[in-house]
Amino acid sequence: MQKSSLALLALIAVAFFSVSLTEQGAIHHEQSPEEHDINPARLRRMYNKPPSQWPKPQVDSGLQWQELAALPEPDSTQIQSPDDPLVALGRTLFFDPRLSVSNQISCSSCHDPELSWADGRSVSLGHDHLRGTRNTPSLLNMAFFSRFFWDGRSRTLQQQAINPISTPHEMAMDLSKLIPKIRSIKGYAPLFLAAYDNEEVSMEGILDALAAFEETITSRPNRFDAFLGGNTTAISDQELVGLHLFRTKARCINCHHGAYFTDQLFHRTGIEPLLPGADSGRFLVTKRPADLGAFRTPSLRDVMFTGPWMHNGQLDEMDSILHRYNNGMPQPNAARVDPLIRPLALSNKETQDLKAFLQAISAKPFKI
Numbered sequence: 475m476q477k478s479s480l481a482l483l484a485l486i487a488v489a490f491f492s493v494s495l496t497e498q499g500a501i502h503h504e505q506s507p508e509e510h511d512i513n514p515a516r517l518r519r520m521y522n523k524p525p526s527q528w529p530k531p532q533v534d535s536g537l538q539w540q541e542l543a544a545l546p547e548p549d550s551t552q553i554q555s556p557d558d559p560l561v562a563l564g565r566t567l568f569f570d571p572r573l574s575v576s577n578q579i580s581c582s583s584c585h586d587p588e589l590s591w592a593d594g595r596s597v598s599l600g601h602d603h604l605r606g607t608r609n610t611p612s613l614l615n616m617a618f619f620s621r622f623f624w625d626g627r628s629r630t631l632q633q634q635a636i637n638p639i640s641t642p643h644e645m646a647m648d649l650s651k652l653i654p655k656i657r658s659i660k661g662y663a664p665l666f667l668a669a670y671d672n673e674e675v676s677m678e679g680i681l682d683a684l685a686a687f688e689e690t691i692t693s694r695p696n697r698f699d700a701f702l703g704g705n706t707t708a709i710s711d712q713e714l715v716g717l718h719l720f721r722t723k724a725r726c727i728n729c730h731h732g733a734y735f736t737d738q739l740f741h742r743t744g745i746e747p748l749l750p751g752a753d754s755g756r757f758l759v760t761k762r763p764a765d766l767g768a769f770r771t772p773s774l775r776d777v778m779f780t781g782p783w784m785h786n787g788q789l790d791e792m793d794s795i796l797h798r799y800n801n802g803m804p805q806p807n808a809a810r811v812d813p814l815i816r817p818l819a820l821s822n823k824e825t826q827d828l829k830a831f832l833q834a835i836s837a838k839p840f841k842i
Contacts, residue, residue, distance in 0.1 A: 564687025716831025
């Protein structure tokens with residue numbers, strides 16, 4: 475009897491000790507910062523506050539950055555009204571294939587409003603069905619950018635507009651023949667008169683009108699904008715977790731920040747290894763070795779509607795892009811990528827949360 479009692483007491487003691495350890499483990503897990511911070515309910519309490527009170531982002535020391543922000547209201551002092559005669563002229567020119575030598579290719583051939591002002595191709599397709607070498611960037615929000623093209627070779631929208639008109643594998647138009655060609659089209663005379671108070675057709679007038687129209691091409695407000703505007707249920711728990719990861723563990727905010735989710739700088743992502751024949755990127759403009767293989771950071775607004783992605787349109791699956799960044803963009807020849815890119819150790823769930831947030835910052839394109 476005495477031995478049985480002792481055995482029973484021993485079993486009770488072991489059980490009590492095991493429960494105690496389990497409870498301590500549970501308490502320890504609850505207090506783990508990483509697990510605690512990723513809790514959707516707690517994240518919602520933190521992110522329902524103004525952005526200035528959000529958790530501190532994981533931004534590398536010395537970087538200039540801006541907090542993520544809502545789409546600004548159109549500024550009438552910077553952007554012409556869509557009804558302005560200059561914009562109307564630019565709109566007509568933009569969709570007119572007669573700006574090309576073949577009368578078959580317009581600016582909208584590569585910048586389709588129903589494809590978020592891109593073309594949905596890996597690389598552009600132009601005159602005589604010639605393929606370009608780079609992916610067509612979306613024209614969304616170009617009025618707010620300071621450099622254009624993947625290598626930043628143009629500093630104004632006027633410079634940006636003239637390039638594809640005359641490039642042989644795009645619209646292939648001889649610029650010396652463009653002015654008389656537009657003059658011969660009777661419908662343009664009243665448009666130039668309304669825009670410039672005279673019917674004179676000039677290259678400067680064409681480019682200014684195209685630029686004025688392109689400045690009106692802006693994103694539609696998305697669900698993240700609604701969230702920032704006070705609609706706290708506009709994004710799901712998964713998208714909210716993705717927002718937190720975007721600003722912290724995933725490190726996206728180091729290059730993609732502000733209202734347009736871009737630093738407008740140039741980085742070597744390593745998506746195209748530096749092998750013979752590779753695109754030299756920004757180096758072609760600056761001739762600086764540090765710019766070899768560097769390309770402009772694209773805006774992530776509406777990103778889920780602007781694929782395929784990257785400067786060469788190589789990737790058409792967002793999962794593949796997230797996987798490569800998660801692995802730190804390993805290179806076959808040990809070439810260096812931008813120091814901001816490093817392995818992230820995101821779980822499969824975390825990459826899907828991040829992808830969900832990219833959906834939240836993407837609004838369906840206009841149909842014109």
